[in-house]
Amino acid sequence: MVSVVIPVYNGEKFIKKSIDSIIENWNGTYEIIIVDDGSTDETASICDSIAKNDTRIRIIHQKNAGVSNARNTGIYNAKGEWIIFVDADDLVQGDAINALDGIESSIDFVAFGTKKIQEWDRKQINKDELLLEVLGESNAIGFKMNAVWAKAYRKEMLDSNKIRFNEKLFHGEDLLFNVDVALKCKTAVILNKEIYKYIPTDTSATHKFQSNSLENEKIFTYEIDKRLGEDFNIDLKQKINNRINCMIINSIWIVCGQNICHTENKLKFGERKNILKNMIQMEPYKSVITKNINMENINSKQRMMASLLKEKKYGSVIFMFMIRNRISK
Template sequence: MPKISVIVPVYNVEKYIKECIESLLNQSFSDFELILVDDGSTDKSASICDFYASKDSRIKVFHKQNGGVSSARNLGIEKSVGEWIAFVDSDDYVDAKYLENLYKSAYSCDLISCGFFVTNEFGEKTNSNVNPSGFFYQKDIADVVNNDWIVTSPWAHLIKTSLIKDNDVKFYENRSMGEDTIFVLSCLDKANCIRNIPELLYYYRTTPNSLLHPDERKYGKYIEDYMWSNNMVYSMKNGTFYFYYKRKCHALMTILYKKDMPLVKKISNESQKASGKKILCYWLNMSLKSKILMSYILFPKFIQFFVMIFLFKICLRG
C-alpha cells in the first residue's frame, strides 16, 4: 500500500499535462500512486496519460464520461489506497520535494499545507502565498479559517485518507462554484490537528480556462452556487466559521453590486446572522482595502446595508 495517493483530474489539458505528470514522477519521495482521472477529454490528454501509465507502474489511469472536475476527484478518492491523499490540478505542477516535505511534516496531524507560487500560462511566477506556520489544534481551526491562514482549494494540502473516507467527505458534483472550498472546510471541520509549513512547493498556473468568466446564460447558476456555498460555510463547526462566511457574503455582494441590488440587500440581511465577539480581531488582520469594505459589519445592523452601499461607491467607483 502506497503512503500517498496523488489524484489529478484531467480534462483537455494536452498543453500542460506532461509537465504536471513529470513533476510528480520526479519527486524525491517515491512511495506514492498517481491516479489520473480522464474526465472525457476530447484532445490528446487521455492518450498522454495512457502513455505515462505504460512507463511507470505507480500510475493508474481511469477514463470516464465527462462529469466535471468534482466527479473526477470523487472517483479518484474512491480508487485511492494510500494513507494520505494529495490533489494536484492537471495544469499545475509541483516542486521535486512537494510530497517529501509534506509527508515528513505530518506527525500526528490530519492535514498539512504548504505555500505556493502563482504563475501565468507560460509558467512565469507572478505571485506567491505563504500562511503562518505551525500546528493548529481543534480549538484553533476556526481562527485559522476566519483569518484566511489556509488555502481553501484542494491543492497544496496533504490530507489523511481516513479523515476523508470515514467522514464521507466528497466534492458536490451538482455545484460549479464553491465546491472546492466546501470540501476543504469540511475536512477542517472534522480535523483534530492541522499544520502549515513555510516552504513554497506548489505552482498554481492561471490560464484563460482557469479564470471564472460566467456568461449571462450561467449567471443564475453561478449566483445560486455561491449562495449555497456561503450557507454551507455558515453551518460548519457550529457556526464558528462566521467571519469567513461574512467575507464570502461580502465577495458575492461585490460581484452583484450595480447588477442586482435587491439580491445584494437580501444577502446583506441574511449575513447578519453571522456575528461574534472575535469579529473585530479578524477584521484587524485584513488588508486596508478589505478593512474599509468590510467595516460596515461594525455598524448597528439596521444601518449596515446603507453603510455598505456607501463604502462600495467610494472603494469600487467605476
C-alpha cells in the same frame, strides 16, 4: 503510500508537464491517479500513452461531471495513506513524500508552502486554529489555506467522516472541503516547505461568464452557515461570524463579476441594476449589507461596493463593475 489525484479536462497543453514534475521531484512510493473528466481534445491519448510506461500512473476516463466529481472519483480510487490534489495546469517543485516521512499518526492534515515565507520549518495547530486559517480570519500562518492544492489529507480521516467535494459547486468547493476537514481532523501541521507551484490561468472558473453563479453562491453560503452555525466558544464564534459576513460580501462581488456585469452578459444597464437589487433584498445578503460588519478582511474595492449597496446605489455598483471590466480587457 501517497496518492496524487489530478483531475483534468482538455489539458493537452499542460498535463504532461504536470505529471513530469511529480516524477522528477518525488522519491518513494506513490501513485498518480489522473481523472480525465470527459476531455474532448488529446488529453486522454496523452495520459494513456504516459501510463503505458509507468505502472505508478492510473488513468480513469469518465463523462464530464466537473472538477468536484473528478476529485471525488480520485478519492474513492486512491490506495494511499495520504491524498494530495494537484491541478493539471500546476507543477510540483519539491518532494512531498520526503516531507511526509515521520508525520505522527495523530496528524490528519498537512499543509505545504508554495514559497518559503516564514522563519520556522514546522508549526502544529489545533482544530480551531485550522478552521480560522481556512476561513482566512487568522492570517497567522501566511499560507493559502482555503485551496486544496499544496495539502496532504489522511485518507482514513476523509473516508471515516465521509468528507467529499460538493458537486453542486463550481466555486468555493475547495474552501467548503477544507472547512469539513478542519471540523473533523484531530491535529494539523504546517510545513514551511516549497513543494508546489501554482500557475494562474485565464481558464479558471473565476474568470469565466457563469450564468448560474448566483445559484452557486446561494448553495455555498447555505452550506457554510449550516456547518458553522453550531456551538463554539464566544470568541471563536465572533471570528467565524466575521468571516462568514466577509464571504457573503465576496459572494456578491463574484456574482457581479461572473454574471451580472460580465462582458458576455448582454443585459441592458437597467436589467443588470434590477437583478442586483433583487439579490440584495434576499437573505443572507440583505442582513449583511444593512448591518455594520467588520470589514478588516475585505479589500478596498469590496468595501466600496458594500458601502454603495448599503446606500442602495445599485446603479453605481453596476457602473463600477463595467469600468473594471473595460479596464481589464
